[in-house]
Structures are given as C-alpha cells and as structure tokens.
Amino acid sequence: MTEAEQLLAASxxxxxxxxxxxxxxxxxxIGRGEIVTLIGPNGAxxxxxxxxxxxxxxxxxxxxxxxxxxTVGYQAQRLSIDPTLPLTVRRFLTLTxxxxxxxxxDMLGHVQLxxxxxxxxxxxxxxxxxxxxxxxxxxxxxxxxxxxxxxxxVDISGAVELYRLIQETRDTFNCAVxxxxxxxNVVMSATNRVYCxxxxxxxxxxxxxxxxxxxxxxxxxxxxxxxxxxxxxxxDHDHGPGGEIVQGHDHAPGDGxxxxxxxxxxx
Amino acid sequence: xxxxxxxxxxxxxxxxAVATGPLGCFVVWRRMAYFGDTxxxxxxxxxxxxxxxxxxxxxxxxxxxxxxxxxxxxLQGRRTWSSDTLLGLLSHSxxxxxxxxxxxxxxxxxxxxxxxxxxxLAVTSADILWIWSGAALITAIIFVLWRSxxxxxVNEETALAEGIAARxxxxxxxxxxxxxxxxxxxxxxxxxxTALLIIPPATARQFSATPxxxxxxxxxxxALAVAAGLYxxxxxxxxxxxxxxxxxxxxxxxxxxTKSLFSVILRG
Numbered sequence: 001m002t003e004a005e006q007l008l009a010a011s012x013x014x015x016x017x018x019x020x021x022x023x024x025x026x027x028x029x030i031g032r033g034e035i036v037t038l039i040g041p042n043g044a045x046x047x048x049x050x051x052x053x054x055x056x057x058x059x060x061x062x063x064x065x066x067x068x069x070x071t072v073g074y075q076a077q078r079l080s081i082d083p084t085l086p087l088t089v090r091r092f093l094t095l096t097x098x099x100x101x102x103x104x105x106d107m108l109g110h111v112q113l114x115x116x117x118x119x120x121x122x123x124x125x126x127x128x129x130x131x132x133x134x135x136x137x138x139x140x141x142x143x144x145x146x147x148x149x150x151x152x153x154v155d156i157s158g159a160v161e162l163y164r165l166i167q168e169t170r171d172t173f174n175c176a177v178x179x180x181x182x183x184x185n186v187v188m189s190a191t192n193r194v195y196c197x198x199x200x201x202x203x204x205x206x207x208x209x210x211x212x213x214x215x216x217x218x219x220x221x222x223x224x225x226x227x228x229x230x231x232x233x234x235x236d237h238d239h240g241p242g243g244e245i246v247q248g249h250d251h252a253p254g255d256g257x258x259x260x261x262x263x264x265x266x267x
Numbered sequence: 268x269x270x271x272x273x274x275x276x277x278x279x280x281x282x283x284a285v286a287t288g289p290l291g292c293f294v295v296w297r298r299m300a301y302f303g304d305t306x307x308x309x310x311x312x313x314x315x316x317x318x319x320x321x322x323x324x325x326x327x328x329x330x331x332x333x334x335x336x337x338x339x340x341x342l343q344g345r346r347t348w349s350s351d352t353l354l355g356l357l358s359h360s361x362x363x364x365x366x367x368x369x370x371x372x373x374x375x376x377x378x379x380x381x382x383x384x385x386x387x388l389a390v391t392s393a394d395i396l397w398i399w400s401g402a403a404l405i406t407a408i409i410f411v412l413w414r415s416x417x418x419x420x421v422n423e424e425t426a427l428a429e430g431i432a433a434r435x436x437x438x439x440x441x442x443x444x445x446x447x448x449x450x451x452x453x454x455x456x457x458x459x460x461t462a463l464l465i466i467p468p469a470t471a472r473q474f475s476a477t478p479x480x481x482x483x484x485x486x487x488x489x490a491l492a493v494a495a496g497l498y499x500x501x502x503x504x505x506x507x508x509x510x511x512x513x514x515x516x517x518x519x520x521x522x523x524x525t526k527s528l529f530s531v532i533l534r535g
Contacts, residue, residue: 074425074429084468086480091479095414140429
C-alpha cells in the first residue's frame, strides 16, 4: 500500500490540565482515505485528543502537524437543538456553507435520509439527526471527517448500516475519517488503524490485532476482547476476535449489551 | 404639539425594535434572558458612573455592561458557582449599587423613574439620531456575524471544530447586548429592557420556520408592540414603557391562541 497523503500527525503530544496529565506522549497519524478509530473508556482523554488535534486545546508537549487549508467536517455526538430555534432541514444543511437545493437533495440521498428540505429538524429522530449531521459535514467537502460516537443512540443494525455508509463515504469522497468511540463492541473492519487510548496509547494497529493485544486485554479485560466484534462488510458472518466465524448478526458477540435503549425525547 | 412628541416616540421606539429583534432571538436561543437582565440592571450603575467621571451616561452604561460581562466570564472560569447564582449575584448587586450611587449624586439631578421605566415621551431629535445610528450599527454587525452566530448557537462543538472563531464572536455579541441596553434605556427603561429582547422573538417563533424568519418577525412584532403600546399610553394616559411591554405580551398571547386554534381546526 502506498503512503497516503498525510493530513494530521501528532508526535509526543501531551496535555496537562490543573496538574493532571490527561494525555501523555501520544503519537497519532491520519492520512487521506484512511479510517482511523479512537477507542477507550470514559475519561481516557478521547475528546481532549480530538480537540488537541483540531487545534482547540493547548498542548503541553509534543508537536502536531496539520495539512495546510485542511477542511474539517464534524459530527457531534449529541445534537440537541433548542426548541426555540426554528430550523428546517435545508437551513441546517447550509449552516456553514451555502448550496443549492439539488446538491442538498443529492447529499440526503447519499446518507439515505428521506426528508423534505422544508421539514423542521425538531421532528427528526436521533438516527435521522445523525445522518443529517453527516450530510451537512459532507457538504463542506471535507478533507477530514470527524465523527464523535456516531453509533451512540443507534441500535446494532443501525450501527452496521452506519458503518457501511461511512465506508462508502470514504470511498466516494476520498476523505480521511477519524471516528471516536467508547463502544468496544464493534469496530468496523474497514478501519485502517485503531488507537486504544487510556491517557496514553495502549496499543494501536488493525482491528483484529488490537483485540488480541495484551494491553487491550489488560485495560478492558478478556470479556471485552471476547465481545469485540470486528464488523465486516460481509453480511453473512462476523469475525470474532480469534478469527472464528460468528453466524449472523443476531448472534454476534456483544449483541444485546446495552444497545437498543429506549429514547424519550421531550419535544 | 401633541403629534410631535408622539411621532418622535414612535420613531425612537421603532429604532429600538429593529435593534432588539434579531439580537433578542439569540438571547432566546442561547437561553441568556437572565444575562440580558443582568446587563440591563447594571445600566443604572453605568449612568451614575458616567456622571461621576464626566462621560456621558450612555458611554458609562456600555462600559459598565462590558465590565460586568467580563466579571461574569472570569467568575464562571472558577467553576465554584453556577452561572445562575453568579448572574443573580451580579444583577442585583449592580442594581443596588446603582440605586445607592444615584442618591449620592448631589449636584446632578437624575430622574430615577425615567431611567427605571423609560421616558419615551421626552425623546428629543438628538435621541432619535443616536437610537437609529446605534440600531443601524447593531444590525450591520449582526448581519455580518449572522451565519457564524447561528452555527455556533446550533452546535458550538461543531462550529469550533470546523474553524469558526468563537471567542471574538461571543465577545462581539456581549458588546452588542450592552450597546442595546444603552440604546433602549431611554425608551423602555432599565427594568423592562429584557422584555423587548424576549417577548417579540418568542411571539415570532410561533410562526417561523427558519432563524431568518424569526429575526424579521421579531422586528415586526416589536414595532407593532411599540405602536400599540404608545397608542394605548396616549389614549389612557398610562406609562409608555410598561404599555409597550404589555402590548408585546398581548401580541404573544394572541399569537399563541391563534396558533392553538388553527391546530385544533386542522386536526378536525
């Protein structure tokens, strides 16, 4: 594989806040066309690392190299729009960049969101809002797409759908994807590199390698490693951490562990 | 002449409605009603300080508003108290200090009631010029910042990540509110300024699909409230500022009832 055009590279990155070390000696790189997943437990410093990489967090040590004029598209973890703010699908998609209705409809088609441009965003479901966010981010024609917990509030089949969409997006738009997740159950197989973070990089590599890594086992335990299903594009089976075939998604390891919550949104 | 002062009052009131409409939308969306109140309450202190150090009361008001906003940001950074508590602390102590400062000012005669409740019927041509140039400046700045401000309001995290510089924009926003308070003080009075920032946008919300609709709607309903309030004030000899606010509230209620009625009819 040829070396991808480097978009972001951090080396020896450290962040200390109020005398507490949040990130310590982090080495991370992201190239065009790559999908990079950042996993780690709550409080591991995932969002701090993303903020630092984007230049929003002062760093204490190390260096970050960013490609010049890099356009970032960002999908927030939770989008809660104040009900007093009237917003249509069209207006949401053009929040930061104007586009004509044809381009907007094409993009909605790409993310498979069936919604009228004049529809209020306040009536969309959590999953629809995620797709809408993705469409908006892609309309910026980003070099780097940052997705913060994209599968939260989405059930397992929704997550699988979403991973397929993200992979397709990478192929179509040739952008880099940086995905942040505390969901250790599913990491998409199209991921070029997984970084396992717990204030420092515990281990990194291809998804299947990470799930067998002793540091991963030490941090998350054998049960997490057993649950880590590497999602493959093949819909017949999933590969378990040991490479064994697990039949069907209904029996995929990790299924039924905290997915498919009920969501009561007050509107 | 009767017509003269009423005309001047209406023109001044329209100027205030133009300034408070779009800005008030952001106050509503960003849940900053109490913040607006705090800046308004600090205005009296600003008036007193203005007299004391020999600058105009308006300049004193703007400076005090900005100082209060900076104090708030600094105190929030310490994370010991909630924003709500800090606002209550700053708002009421600023008002109290303002009331005390005014009583100490011998040589200068300050019409306290006029500052607290507005004196729109004593608006001079010079006031109109100041209100409309202020309103034009505020509208121009809001217009330039509009897209970024809306994006920041919808989701700050996303806007920051995608390279919108939040700090200068938020700072400009605070200055705009301080400026609006100074502008609206004469017309509506310190105690009721926030009403013009909140009620017309809330009324417009009921009939708006986009932020832009709501901003224009807020200007129109604000202007309508000014006209109706002044007419009522003139007809029944009621105080002007409170009459305008009461008219704005009546418009909100009318809008709410109309909307509810329509949805009942539509549902059959």
